[in-house]
Amino acid sequence: MGQADRPARERILEGAYACVARRGLAKTTVEDAARQAGVSRATVYRHFPGGREELIDAVVLWQFLRFFTRLYEELHHARSLHQVLERGLTFARRSLRQHEVLQRVLVTEPGVLLPKLTTEMERVVAMVAGFLTPYLARYALRDGVDVHEASDYLARMTLSLICAPGSWDLEDPEQTAELVRSQLLAGIVRAGAVDGSRPRSTRGTAVAR
Amino acid sequence: MKRDIVSQMGGIAGALARGEAGRGGGPDPSAAAGEPAGHRRRRxxxxxxxxxxxRRQLIDGALSCLEQxxxxxxxxxxxxxxxGCSRATVYRVFPGGRDQVLAAVVASETSSLLSxxxxxxxxxxxxxxxxxxxxxxAGRWLAGHRALGRLLGSExxxxxxWLAFDRQDRLLEAAGQWAAPLLGRWLDHPRAVRLAEHAARIVLVYGIGGSATATVxxxxxxxxxxxxxVLPGVGVDPPAPAGTVARDDRSAAPGDGGSTGDRAVAAAGAGGDACFAGTDDEGARL
Structure with a gap:
């Protein structure tokens, strides 16, 4: 996709998203999206040759990416892996709860949305794991812990927690800190580093309390 | 119609929480009036x-239909x-028809999973x-469930x-409450619930949302x-290593439900709720 195509593509995605917000996933058509975006049907098909199905999938992915972009911005200044996870969990959970369109679609069309989310899951796991890996690499890890496997575990668990925190209240800082310490990092980083202090940039040095 | 089934499936978390699913409760025939008590009881x-x-035949029948x-x-x-029943029998045993049979399948399978x-x-x-x-x-039960496997693939x-978002919340909480007593020998209740929920989440994450390479x-x-x-985070105050035996238990024979290996992990924990040797048992990890 060339740079010149971006605005049109972006406009179509925005248009389709507005339709989804109004009418839901199942009732959004290529025509609606085209009208909303102010482009022709042919233009929509040029960007999304698979038509409606491809367009809807692209809207879901696009929203995913927007969400993660905001999440990255939120986490940009986090100083430790603990902070990244605590802030990330809290921010993501709150965003998800406050995402009106998502919440509505989850109630009205869970059978349409969830398979799409599941299809994207492996890609999202890889993305989150890729984001966490450099943070993990700065820590003194417990013996035998593989950075990539640990990132994968953290990605899967945090994504699960964001969607369904179970008995954890992710908007309570103490609970979130306890969750991160006990269920996410206890097996990964050395005990000395489990209090959220800033890690040193050199590898192999346990962080002082 | 599908949404009705789904909502009934959602009711499972409640049944779990009330401890009903584990008993596989039968139908609840309402008493007929105007009949001697002895006759009525026998009838x-x-x-x-x-x-x-x-009921059992129809649940099994429905399961094989779902699979096929x-x-x-x-x-x-x-x-x-x-x-192997008539249509009339289906409606006599399950007045709600198809949806009620399917809800009974879900309850029965939940009970089977818990067993x-x-x-x-x-x-x-x-x-x-x-x-x-x-x-x-749980992982093996899920992996061996052909009807569930087929539905996850095709529908x-x-x-x-009923496995995601709010319903997963209820499922996790119910699973945590149900499984916590199994951990009561080692942990106080709040921590047992947390650990049980963590284990249930792992089953869901790797067993259903799972990646192709890692299977529970x-x-x-x-x-x-x-x-x-999981284990390193269980003890809130990590005990001293206490003569931890670090050994590779991963070669334990498969199929025995994990009952033989891993003694080192919790041997030291039998007495105190915060204690167990797994906290520093790094040797068991590769």
């Missing part, structure tokens, strides 16, 4: 046992045929073993809604996962 007993048998045809294509006639987990952990002697055996028991829209039906992987990522 009801006969009716109940026949109903119970038909999927959900959308399964009709009351198919269920009756597969269960599998109970059986898997029965011989486990340490906290670590209980967690490994429980995750593995995910019918299954995923594989003992080596489950033991590694639990030992590496």
């Amino acid at each position: 009801e007993a006969t009716d109940r046992s026949r109903s119970e048998r038909h 045809r999927g959900l959308a294509a399964t009709t009351v006639d198919d269920i009756a045929h597969a269960g 599998a987990v109970s059986a898997a952990v029965a011989t486990a002697g340490t906290l670590g073993d209980v967690v490994v055996a429980g995750v593995l028991g 995910p829209e019918a299954v995923l809604p 039906a594989d003992e080596g992987w489950v033991r590694h996962l639990v030992t590496t990522y």
Whole structure:
């Protein structure tokens, strides 16, 4: 996709998203999206040759990416892996709860949305794991812990927690800190580093309390 | 119609929480009035046992239909045929028809899953073993469930809604409450609930949302996962190493539900709720 195509593509995605917000996933058509975006049907098909199905999938992915972009911005200044996870969990959970369109679609069309989310899951796991890996690499890890496997575990668990925190209240800082310490990092980083202090940039040095 | 089934499936978390699913409760025949009590009891007993048998046949029949045809294509006639009953019998035992049969299938399968987990952990002697055996028991049950496997593959829209978001919350909480007593020998209740919920989440994440490479039906992987990522976080105040034996237990024979290996992990924990040797048992991890 060339740079010149971006605005049109972006406009179509925005248009389709507005339709989804109004009418839901199942009732959004290529025509609606085209009208909303102010482009022709042919233009929509040029960007999304698979038509409606491809367009809807692209809207879901696009929203995913927007969400993660905001999440990255939120986490940009986090100083430790603990902070990244605590802030990330809290921010993501709150965003998800406050995402009106998502919440509505989850109630009205869970059978349409969830398979799409599941299809994207492996890609999202890889993305989150890729984001966490450099943070993990700065820590003194417990013996035998593989950075990539640990990132994968953290990605899967945090994504699960964001969607369904179970008995954890992710908007309570103490609970979130306890969750991160006990269920996410206890097996990964050395005990000395489990209090959220800033890690040193050199590898192999346990962080002082 | 599908949404009705889904909402009934959602009711399962409530049943779990009330501890009903584990008992596989039978139908609830309402008492007929104006009949001597002795007669009524005898008649009801006969009716109940026949109903119970038909109920079982129809649930099994419905399961085989789901496996062979999927959900959308399964009709009351198919269920009756597969269960060796008439259509009228289906409606007598399940007045709500197809949806009620399907809800009974979900309740029955939940009960079966819980039994599998109970059986898997029965011989486990340490906290670590209980967690490994429980995750593995659930993982193997899921992996071996052909109807569920088929539905997740061909009709995910019918299954995923009751495994995700709010419904997953209820499922996790119910699983945590249900499984916590299994950990009561080693942990106080709040921590047992947390750990049980963590284990249940692992089953869901790797067993249903799972990646192709990591499966919770594989003992080596489950033991590694639990030992590496779960057990170290259980003790709030990590005890002194206490003569920890670090050894590689991952080669334990598969198929024994994890009852033999991993003693080192929890041997030191039997006495105190915060204690267990797994906290520093790094040798068991690779």
